[in-house]
Amino acid sequence: MNIDSIQNGIVIDHISAGRGMKLYELLGLEKLDCSVAIIKNVHSEKMGKKDIIKIDAEIPVNLDVIGYVDPGVSVNFIRDGVLVEKRRIDMPQRLTNVLFCKNPRCICAVEQELDHVFLLTDRKNKIYRCLYCETKAN
């Protein structure tokens, strides 16, 4: 299957097979006017199967969301058809307004203006806890 290479935009590569759609939704890519391709179950030497997302525009993407959903993903920034930067995205230490605290006893539950902040407290088990009340993210 062929998808045209992009001139100016972003390629999110090495997404674990099956997580492409979740990333698409969490990054809000459905709101874009530009071409966006989700390629699922692409053959990969390293991963067996992987998903890829190609965005045909230079837009800001929330790398924290990517690192949270699927650490190890590569984000390639393309300009004038040339790869200008490649970043491997690790689990972020801090997530702001990506996860939302559901603890009704948390200060977040009553103060609407507060950012919902989660901190990575256990990298091995990928556990994030609310900065304020330490409730574990689901």
Added chain:
Amino acid sequence: MRHLIDIMDFSVEELQELIDTANDIIAHPEFYADRCRGKKLATLFFEPSTRTRLSFEAAMYELGGNVIGFSEAQSSSAAKGESVADTAKVISCYADIIAMRHPKEGAPLVASLNTSIPVINAGDGGHKHPTQTLADLLTIYREKGGFENLTVGFCGDLKFGRTVHSLIDALSRYEGLKVVLISPDELKLPSYVKKDVLAAHGIPYKQTTDLEGAMPQLDILYMTRVQRERFFNEEDYLRLKDSYILTPEKLQNARADLSILHPLPRVNEISVAIDGDPRACYFKQVLYGKYMRMALILKLLKEAGRL
């Protein structure tokens, strides 16, 4: 800017520094009677807690300082919808240090992120109560001479009991700790505390429902109240509130040098017949809480450059 939001904000060395200061205050109160002259403590109590508030106020007065504040949310701007962040910014224009109690978890942390003066967490819902832990630590230190090689029994509500969680956190950093968790099944210590604190530090612990059976091995018995305000369901509270009542009969197998602690207030979980027993330390604990709050106020004001 240093604050005290969680007991783990302070290192073991810093806790020892507070204990040493508190002991010095006990020995030489006259040396400290004027240390905070001209300084103001703001007690921002968004939910009533007479004992903790009075302890902070007594601490500041005994240091020669002054106190401003409120004792319930209805008499603060929170009733008009002001955020915790704004309240903290405003109060920092009037006071040198804040002690905040709030029913919502994390509120004192929010205050600390939005103020230019030290913030002390005086209890945030069922979450943390680090100055109670300071009181507990000074009591243990004065009763046992240190924190190493102690077997500590926690009894009652270990699920919602924030003082239990904080004391386990604090003690986990000392050598030779053993823990016995005595509670009904419904009020067991949360698994994350067992995993992240006890197991992570290699601390041996056992869970039991049998208080009398556990008694002979204990150096410290930390009793807790089943707190009505932590339950969403009144029926659950009524069913569990009388799970453990410490009576002289239950102390028959206890060691002569046992120390009985309780964060107070008690309802009926410790019989008044035990109050005269030399092993009962819970009223001394209240007094030590005031001295540790004095030591804490001094430390935070000094580090903030306000003393």
